[in-house]
Amino acid sequence: MALLDTTDIIILTVIAILTAVYIRYFKDSGSKTVTVGGAGSVAASSGPAGSVKPGSAESPRAYGKKSILKKLQALDHPSQLILFYGSQTGTAEDLATRIAKDTTTHFNIPTLICDPEEYDMTELTRWPGEAEGKKWLCGFFMATYGEGEPTDNVVEFYDWIMAGKGKGEDDGGQDDGGDDPLEDDALDGFKYIVFGLGNKTYEHYNAIGRRLDKRLKSLGGVRIGERGEGDDDASMEEDFLAWKPSILAAMAEYFNVEDAGSIGQRDKPHVPLFEIAPATNISQAQVFWGEYSAGKPRRWQKAQDGEEDYEMVDSGVGEKFVEVRSRKIAYDAKHPHYGRILTSKPLFIDVHDEYTFDNTYHMPRAGHKRYLVENTKVRIERHCLHVDLDISGSGLKYETGDHVGVWPVNDEEHLMRLAKALGLTEEELDKVVILKPNKQNMAAESAKVPFPVPCTVRTALLHYLDLAAIVKQYQLEILAKYCKDTAERDLLFELADNRELYVPLIERSRKDLADVLDVFQSIEVPIAVVLGELLPRIAVRYYSISSSSKEEPNHVGVTAVMVRYALPSQFPSHRVKDGKEGNVVVKQGIATSWLQRLHEARSGLEAEAGVLNNHSETEPIPIPKFYLPLYIRTSNFKLPRNPRLPVVMVGPGTGVAPFRAFVRERYHLASTSPEMKVGPTWLFYGCRHPDKDFLYRAEFEAMEKGVASGQVDLDLKVFKAYSRYEGKKVYVQHMVRDNGKDVWKMMGEMGGYFYVCGDAKHMAHDVQNALTELALKFGGMASEDKAKAWVKDLRTKGRYLEDVWS
Numbered sequence: 001m002a003l004l005d006t007t008d009i010i011i012l013t014v015i016a017i018l019t020a021v022y023i024r025y026f027k028d029s030g031s032k033t034v035t036v037g038g039a040g041s042v043a044a045s046s047g048p049a050g051s052v053k054p055g056s057a058e059s060p061r062a063y064g065k066k067s068i069l070k071k072l073q074a075l076d077h078p079s080q081l082i083l084f085y086g087s088q089t090g091t092a093e094d095l096a097t098r099i100a101k102d103t104t105t106h107f108n109i110p111t112l113i114c115d116p117e118e119y120d121m122t123e124l125t126r127w128p129g130e131a132e133g134k135k136w137l138c139g140f141f142m143a144t145y146g147e148g149e150p151t152d153n154v155v156e157f158y159d160w161i162m163a164g165k166g167k168g169e170d171d172g173g174q175d176d177g178g179d180d181p182l183e184d185d186a187l188d189g190f191k192y193i194v195f196g197l198g199n200k201t202y203e204h205y206n207a208i209g210r211r212l213d214k215r216l217k218s219l220g221g222v223r224i225g226e227r228g229e230g231d232d233d234a235s236m237e238e239d240f241l242a243w244k245p246s247i248l249a250a251m252a253e254y255f256n257v258e259d260a261g262s263i264g265q266r267d268k269p270h271v272p273l274f275e276i277a278p279a280t281n282i283s284q285a286q287v288f289w290g291e292y293s294a295g296k297p298r299r300w301q302k303a304q305d306g307e308e309d310y311e312m313v314d315s316g317v318g319e320k321f322v323e324v325r326s327r328k329i330a331y332d333a334k335h336p337h338y339g340r341i342l343t344s345k346p347l348f349i350d351v352h353d354e355y356t357f358d359n360t361y362h363m364p365r366a367g368h369k370r371y372l373v374e375n376t377k378v379r380i381e382r383h384c385l386h387v388d389l390d391i392s393g394s395g396l397k398y399e400t401g402d403h404v405g406v407w408p409v410n411d412e413e414h415l416m417r418l419a420k421a422l423g424l425t426e427e428e429l430d431k432v433v434i435l436k437p438n439k440q441n442m443a444a445e446s447a448k449v450p451f452p453v454p455c456t457v458r459t460a461l462l463h464y465l466d467l468a469a470i471v472k473q474y475q476l477e478i479l480a481k482y483c484k485d486t487a488e489r490d491l492l493f494e495l496a497d498n499r500e501l502y503v504p505l506i507e508r509s510r511k512d513l514a515d516v517l518d519v520f521q522s523i524e525v526p527i528a529v530v531l532g533e534l535l536p537r538i539a540v541r542y543y544s545i546s547s548s549s550k551e552e553p554n555h556v557g558v559t560a561v562m563v564r565y566a567l568p569s570q571f572p573s574h575r576v577k578d579g580k581e582g583n584v585v586v587k588q589g590i591a592t593s594w595l596q597r598l599h600e601a602r603s604g605l606e607a608e609a610g611v612l613n614n615h616s617e618t619e620p621i622p623i624p625k626f627y628l629p630l631y632i633r634t635s636n637f638k639l640p641r642n643p644r645l646p647v648v649m650v651g652p653g654t655g656v657a658p659f660r661a662f663v664r665e666r667y668h669l670a671s672t673s674p675e676m677k678v679g680p681t682w683l684f685y686g687c688r689h690p691d692k693d694f695l696y697r698a699e700f701e702a703m704e705k706g707v708a709s710g711q712v713d714l715d716l717k718v719f720k721a722y723s724r725y726e727g728k729k730v731y732v733q734h735m736v737r738d739n740g741k742d743v744w745k746m747m748g749e750m751g752g753y754f755y756v757c758g759d760a761k762h763m764a765h766d767v768q769n770a771l772t773e774l775a776l777k778f779g780g781m782a783s784e785d786k787a788k789a790w791v792k793d794l795r796t797k798g799r800y801l802e803d804v805w806s
C-alpha cells in the first residue's frame with residue numbers, strides 16, 4: 001500500500017508552497033537587534049516601534065522565538081532581572097521600563113524588558129536556580145482587557161501558563177477538568193514580582209495580574225514583595241508610585257544590595273539613555289517617514305497622465321496617485337495597514353460646552369476658530385465626525401462589533417511650539433537621525449529605541465511621540481539636571497518629590513513638555529534625551545466600528561467626537577504674572593483633532609493646523625495624506641448567532657457607534673431575508689438635544705419609517721433620552737426603567753441579549769443597576785442579591801455585553 005495517497009500529496013504540496021510563500025513574503029516582519037546603515041544598533045521593541053527598514057541591514061529574524069536564558073547568560077552578571085509586559089497601549093511597558101531604570105541606577109543590576117510574544121516563555125520551567133550565588137528575578141507587568149482578558153501580546157503565554165484555567169473567577173481560575181501539562185512544581189524556586197494594571201470600572205478588575213500571580217504560586221513560584229495593582233480609573237501613576245518603594249526595598253533585600261535611591265544622585269549629571277548617531281550613507285528609501293513597520297506595507301507615487309488608481313485630493317488641488325504594488329504582508333498591530341479615508345462627514349457641529357473660571361486666571365485669546373471667550377467663560381465647539389476607512393485589498397477582515405485601532409499624528413502647531421521651546425531650527429528638525437542606546441548608561445542593555453529609525457527629528461516628533469503627554473515626576477527630575485537657573489532647578493526637584501505640589505501644577509493642568517519648557521526657560525536639554533526619555537510613544541486609539549461587516553465588508557466606519565476642553569493652569573511661583581495666579585488653557589485630543597484636520601483638508605476647508613504634506617515629486621512616498629495606519633482588533637461584542645433573539649442596546653453619545661452597525665445589520669437582514677424573522681431590536685440612545693447632537697438621526701428615522709410603513713417586518717424601536725431638552729434631564733437608564741416590563745420580557749423570558757456601549761465611569765453602572773431593578777420588580781426575584789446574581793449570570797453566559805471606555 002502506498003504511504004501517501006493523491007489527496008495527501010496534494011495537501012503536502014499545498015503546504016510546501018504556502019510555507020515557501022510565507023517565508024518569502026513575511027520573513028521581514030519579525031524583529032531583532034540589527035545594525036542600521038553601519039551606524040549603530042536598534043533593539044526592536046514591541047508594538048509598532050523599533051523597526052528597521054528592509055534592505056537597510058540584515059533581515060530581522062523569522063519566526064523562531066528568542067531565548068530568555070541565552071539573553072540572561074549574555075548579561076553575565078550575578079544578579080539579573082527580566083521584566084515582561086502585557087500591554088495594549090503602552091502603560092505596562094512604560095512602568096516596566098521605569099522599574100528597570102531604577103534597578104539599574106539604584107542597584108547596579110542589569111535588567112531586560114521583554115515582550116512575551118517574542119520569547120520562548122516555556123523556558124520559565126527551565127529557570128536556573130540560585131546556583132553559584134546567582135540571583136535571578138522575573139517581573140510581570142500585566143494589563144487586563146475586555147471581559148478579564150490578557151492583552152494581545154500575552155495571549156499565547158497566558159494560555160500556556162494557565163493551561164486552560166485562565167478564564168475563571170478573578171481570585172481563582174476555573175479548572176476546566178482537562179489535563180494540566182505543567183507539573184505542580186514546574187516553577188519550583190522561580191522568583192517573581194507582579195504589577196497588575198486595570199480599571200475598577202470594569203467587572204474583572206485586574207483579573208490577569210491576580211490570576212497569573214496565583215498560578216505562578218501554585219506552580220512553586222515565590223513572589224518577592226507585594227503584588228502591585230494600578231487602577232486607571234483613579235490614578236495608575238499614584239498606585240505605581242505607592243508600590244514602587246516597597247518593591248524596590250523587597251528587591252534590594254532579595255538581591256542583597258543597598259538601595260542607592262535617586263535623591264542621593266541628584267548632584268550627578270544625567271547620563272542619557274540614548275545618543276544620536278549620525279545617519280551617514282543612508283538613502284531616502286531607508287528613512288522612515290511615519291511608517292510603523294519595516295515590512296513595507298504600501299507605497300504610492302504620482303500617477304502619470306492617463307494612469308488612474310487611488311485618488312488623492314490635496315486641499316483643493318486634485319492629485320492622482322497610483323499604488324506601487326508591493327509584496328503582500330499580513331497586517332496586525334505591529335504592521336498596520338494604511339487605509340484611505342473614503343468619506344468623512346460631520347455628524348454634528350457647533351454644540352457648545354461652556355467652562356467658567358474665576359478672575360484670577362488669564363483667559364485665552366479670544367476669537368479662536370474653535371472657541372469663544374466671554375469674560376470669564378470659555379465656550380468650546382463640539383464636533384463629531386463619521387469617517388469611513390478603506391480596507392479593501394488588505395486581507396483585513398472585521399466583524400460587526402469589532403474595534404479599529406489607529407495611530408494618530410500630532411498637530412504641527414504643537415510640534416512648532418515644542419521646537420521653539422527646545423530651540424530647534426527647521427534644519428535640525430529635518431535632520432535624519434539614528435537613536436541608539438548610550439553605552440555609558442547602565443540601562444542601555446535593555447533600552448529599546450522607541451520608534452523606527454533612521455528618521456528625521458520632525459518625523460519622530462510628529463508621528464511617533466506623544467507631544468501632549470503630561471510630564472511625569474521622574475521626567476521633571478531629568479529636566480532639573482539640565483536646568484541652568486538654580487531657583488528653577490530647585491523647584492523642578494521639589495515638583496519631582498512632592499506630589500501635592502506636582503498634581504495641581506503639572507498633572508491637573510495637563511502640562512506637556514512644551515508647557516514645562518515654557519515655564520522653566522533655563523532648561524537646555526539635548527534632543528536625544530527628549531526623543532528617548534521625555535516623550536512616550538504615541539499610543540494606538542481604538543474606535544468601536546460603526547459599520548456593519550455584512551453591509552460593508554471593505555469599509556470600516558468610525559464615529560468620533562472631538563476631544564477639546566479648557567483647563568485652569570496655575571503658574572509655578574517663579575512665574576506669577578500681574579498678580580494673577582495662572583491662565584486658562586484650551587487642550588485638544590491628538591487623534592480626534594487630527595481626524596478633524598484630515599477631514600477639513602479633504603473637504604478643501606482650511607485645516608486648523610497643517611496636515612503633513614509628504615508628497616514627493618520624484619520618489620514613491622510611504623504614506624500619502626488621508627491614509628491612516630490602522631488594524632482591526634476583534635472583540636466579543638457580537639450580535640447573537642440566532643437573529644431571532646431579541647437585542648436590547650444602550651448607547652448614548654458615541655456609544656451608539658457599534659449599535660448603528662447592529663441596527664443596520666438587523667434591518668438589512670429583515671428586509672432581505674424576512675423568513676429569518678429577526679427578533680426585537682431595541683436601541684436606547686441618549687444625547688443632549690434632538691436638533692443638536694443626535695447621531696445618525698436621519699438613518700434611524702428612515703429605518704423607523706421603513707418599519708412603520710410595513711416595508712420591513714421588524715420590531716425596531718429607538719428610544720431617545722435627551723439630557724438638555726425642554727428643561728428636563730433624561731438619561732438612557734431612565735428610558736430603560738420606563739420600558740422595564742418589555743425589557744424584562746425580552747431579557748428574562750425570551751433569551752435576549754443586552755448590550756451597553758460608551759462611558760464606563762457612570763453610565764455603564766447606572767444601566768446595570770437599572771436592569772437589576774427590573775429583575776427585582778418584574779422578575780419576581782426575592783432579593784436584590786438574587787437580582788444581582790441574575791445579571792452576573794447573564795454576563796457569564798455572554799448575554800450581557802459591554803463595550804465601554806473612560
Ligand SMILES: Cc1cc2nc3c(=O)[nH]c(=O)nc-3n(C[C@H](O)[C@H](O)[C@H](O)COP(=O)(O)OP(=O)(O)OC[C@H]3O[C@@H](n4cnc5c(N)ncnc54)[C@H](O)[C@@H]3O)c2cc1C
Pocket residue numbers: 403408468541542543544545559560561563564565566567588589590591592593654655657803804805806
Ligand atoms: C474600546 C474603545 C472603543 C472606543 N470607541 C470610541 C468611539 O467609537 N468613538 C469615540 O469618539 N471614542 C472612542 N473611544 C475613545 C478613543 O479611543 C479616544 O480615547 C478618544 O477619541 C480621544 O482620543 P484623542 O487622541 O483625541 O484624545 P487624547 O489625546 O488621548 O486625550 C484624551 C485625554 O484627555 C483628557 N481629557 C479629556 N477631556 C478632559 C477634560 N474635560 N478635562 C481634563 N482632561 C480631559 C483625558 O485624560 C483623556 O484621556 C474608544 C476607546 C476604547 C478603549
Ligand SMILES: Cc1cc2nc3c(=O)[nH]c(=O)nc-3n(C[C@H](O)[C@H](O)[C@H](O)COP(=O)(O)O)c2cc1C
Pocket residue numbers: 086087088089090091092093143144145146147148149151197198199200202203204205206207232236804805
Ligand atoms: C477596552 C478596555 C477594556 C479594559 N478592560 C479591563 C478589565 O476588564 N479589567 C480591568 O481591570 N481593566 C480593564 N481595562 C483597563 C486597562 O487594563 C488599563 O487601562 C491599563 O492601564 C492598560 O494598560 P496598557 O496601556 O499597558 O495596555 C480596560 C481598558 C480598556 C481600554
